Amino acid sequence: MPLDMAKSILVTGGAGYIGSHTVLQLLLGGFRAIVVDNLDNSSEEAIRRVGEIAGESRENLTFYKVDLRDKGALNKIFSSTKIDAVIHFAGLKAVGESVQNPLLYYDNNFVSTLTLLEVMASHGCKKLVFSSSATVYGSPKVVPCTEEFPLVAMSPYGRTKLVIEEMCRDIYHADSEWSIILLRYFNPVGAHPSGHIGEDPRGYPNNLMPFVQQVAVGRRSALTVFGNDYSTTDGTGVRDYIHVVDLADGHISALRKIFEDAETGCEVYNLGTGKGTSVLEMVAAFEKASGKKIPLVIAGRRPGDSEILYGSTIKAEKELKWKAKYTIEDMCQDQWNWASKNPYGYGSPGSTNYK
Ligand code: NAD
Ligand code: UDP
Numbered sequence: 001m002p003l004d005m006a007k008s009i010l011v012t013g014g015a016g017y018i019g020s021h022t023v024l025q026l027l028l029g030g031f032r033a034i035v036v037d038n039l040d041n042s043s044e045e046a047i048r049r050v051g052e053i054a055g056e057s058r059e060n061l062t063f064y065k066v067d068l069r070d071k072g073a074l075n076k077i078f079s080s081t082k083i084d085a086v087i088h089f090a091g092l093k094a095v096g097e098s099v100q101n102p103l104l105y106y107d108n109n110f111v112s113t114l115t116l117l118e119v120m121a122s123h124g125c126k127k128l129v130f131s132s133s134a135t136v137y138g139s140p141k142v143v144p145c146t147e148e149f150p151l152v153a154m155s156p157y158g159r160t161k162l163v164i165e166e167m168c169r170d171i172y173h174a175d176s177e178w179s180i181i182l183l184r185y186f187n188p189v190g191a192h193p194s195g196h197i198g199e200d201p202r203g204y205p206n207n208l209m210p211f212v213q214q215v216a217v218g219r220r221s222a223l224t225v226f227g228n229d230y231s232t233t234d235g236t237g238v239r240d241y242i243h244v245v246d247l248a249d250g251h252i253s254a255l256r257k258i259f260e261d262a263e264t265g266c267e268v269y270n271l272g273t274g275k276g277t278s279v280l281e282m283v284a285a286f287e288k289a290s291g292k293k294i295p296l297v298i299a300g301r302r303p304g305d306s307e308i309l310y311g312s313t314i315k316a317e318k319e320l321k322w323k324a325k326y327t328i329e330d331m332c333q334d335q336w337n338w339a340s341k342n343p344y345g346y347g348s349p350g351s352t353n354y355k
Contacts, residue, residue, distance in 0.1 A: 008032040008081055009255065010125075012068055012116065013089030015042035017199040018131065018188055022087060022248040024050045024197070027057040029252050034081060036074070037090065038067040040108075041202055043346040049196045068112035071119060078123040085127035085258060086120060087251055088113065091160070094206050095135070095304065098157035109160035117171065126178040129254045130168060132161045134186045134240070134272070139306035143276065144240075146312045147184070147268050154304050165268070172266035179264040181254040186240035186272030186311050188247045190331035191338035198338030199244075200345030209241075209335055212283060216292040216336065217343035223294055225279055227301035232308060236279035240272035240310035243326035243334070247271055253322035270311035273324045282328070289332035290340070 009026055013019040014035030020042075026033045027050070035047060044063070051058035062081075066073040068090050077083075091109040092098070098105040113130075120126065137145045138152035153159035165182050172178045189209040191198030205211040214220045228235035250271040258264050277285075283294050317323050326334075 006032075007084045007259070008034060010034045010036060010077070010083045010086045011089065012036050012086065013042075013091065013131075015039060015044065015046045015063070016089055017042075018185070018244060018247060019089040020046040020050050020197050021192055021244045022089070022251045023047075023061065024053055024192065025245070025248040025252055027054040027060055030057075031255075032060040033062070034077065034083065035061070035063045036066050036068065036077065037063070039065055041092070043200065045346040046197055046200075053192065053194055053196055068116055069107070071115050074115065074119045075122075078119055078125065083120075083123070083125045085129070085255060086116065086125065087129045087255070088116060089131045091131070093157065095155045095157050096206065098155050098160075102156035105156045105160055109157070110163060113164050113167070117167070126175070127258045128168070128178070128180045129251055129258070130164060130180065130182050132165055132182045132184045132268070133158070134184050134270070134309060134311060136162050136165070136184060137309065140309070143308050143310050144274055144312040145270065145309070147270060147315055169266050176265070178266065179258045179262075180266040181258060181264065182266070182268040183250060183254060184268060184270050184311070185247060186242050186270070186309070188244045189241045190243040190245070190326065190334040192245060193334050193337070195334070195337035195341040198335070198342065198345070200342075200347070208239075208279060208282060209286070212286050212294055213335055213339040215294050216286070216290050217339055219343070221295065222297045223283065224297045224299045226299055226305060228298050229301075230307045232278055234278050234280045237305055238276040238278050238308040238310065240275060241277055241282065241328060241331055242271065242273050242324050243331045246273075246324040246326050250316065250320065250322050253316075253320040257320055267319070269316040269320055270313060271316060271324075272311035272313055274311060274313040276308055276310040277328055282332075285328045286332040286335065289329065290336040
């Protein structure tokens with residue numbers, strides 16, 4: 001049931017993978033979505049397709065091609081529309097790149113968040129949902145990770161997430177009118193069941209499933225498995241994969257809490273399934289869903305990788321009344337549906353989206 005037809009949600013990074021799926025769920029849930037994205041790692045085609053799937057609700061979708069560090073442009077948007085809350089996805093997310101070029105990450109991820117929060121405060125908009133990451137748990141000694149686990153930055157990327165989390169806690173302590181929900185995502189995969197929107201990384205895919213998908217459509221010859229000597233059932237790394245539509249729905253639940261519970265404060269929630277799946281199990285599930293063989297090359301461990309990472313979902317279930325419902329089979333089915341319909345994502349073999 002729509003929460004409130006009139007609520008306007010500004011979605012930074014809304015043209016990206018998780019953002020586009022969340023914008024769709026917002027529109028279908030009766031919200032207005034104002035997307036701000038510089039299209040650094042995305043395509044306007046994603047926004048067009050979200051509108052298409054949303055049908056009549058597309059009239060509640062607005063897109064601004066704006067960089068978040070452009071304070072003047074952000075101010076203009078907040079002046080022209082009353083924003084009720086912000087979901088902040090925008091950021092760069094390649095761990096390796098952040099190690100090579102930390103200044104880029106501090107500028108793009110941290111400065112843009114600082115600018116956004118300043119503009120929000122000056123317009124009296126004090127409701128925020130922020131994309132944090134399970135990377136802040138580092139390599140925990142035990143799993144599942146609960147929200148109380150000690151936090152650690154494994155890379156400049158992870159450090160931007162940690163610092164922004166801390167900044168949000170400071171802001172709330174200074175001014176209790178803020179309501180902030182920090183969502184620590186585990187591993188989003190899959191695509192909308194329509195197959196019209198999905199993940200379309202620019203350049204070389206860093207994450208497992210985008211890589212598997214590109215092997216399946218013939219863009220890459222084999223998947224390199226990073227390590228088969230971990231203490232896991234088959235020796236490969238274990239992660240908590242979550243369907244991107246479940247993840248998107250988690251944001252709607254977070255917003256619902258922010259709007260309905262004046263005591264929200266600044267809270268953090270894991271968004272995962274609570275289950276671990278190994279690399280080889282993921283590959284087997286994808287092969288089954290697609291009917292494609294994924295050739296493997298076994299290589300050494302990727303530096304900085306943890307062995308087993310999955311999260312406890314108890315807090316989100318209890319307080320956000322949200323629980324992931326899609327299975328690994330659904331994730332692989334929907335990933336393949338998207339990949340087979342869009343082997344080059346939103347682009348074509350010759351476009352800049354494809355390297
Ligand atoms: P994505 O790259 O698909 O989306 C991010 C979007 O932000 C892109 O559309 C990009 O163009 C935009 N953007 C980047 N910098 C910007 C700026 N300065 N101004 C305006 N727009 C800008 O990534 P995603 O997978 O959808 O991730 C969304 C968020 O979730 C990110 O903050 C990411 O760190 C976080 N996260 C992602 C994962 C994952 O595995 N995908 C896991 C944990 C956390
Ligand atoms: N992985 C792999 N080959 C790849 C990409 C990833 O074997 O090309 C493994 C990686 O070592 C980890 C799992 O797949 O065990 C998930 O990796 P991803 O980068 O998707 O997520 P993260 O490690 O950030 O949780």
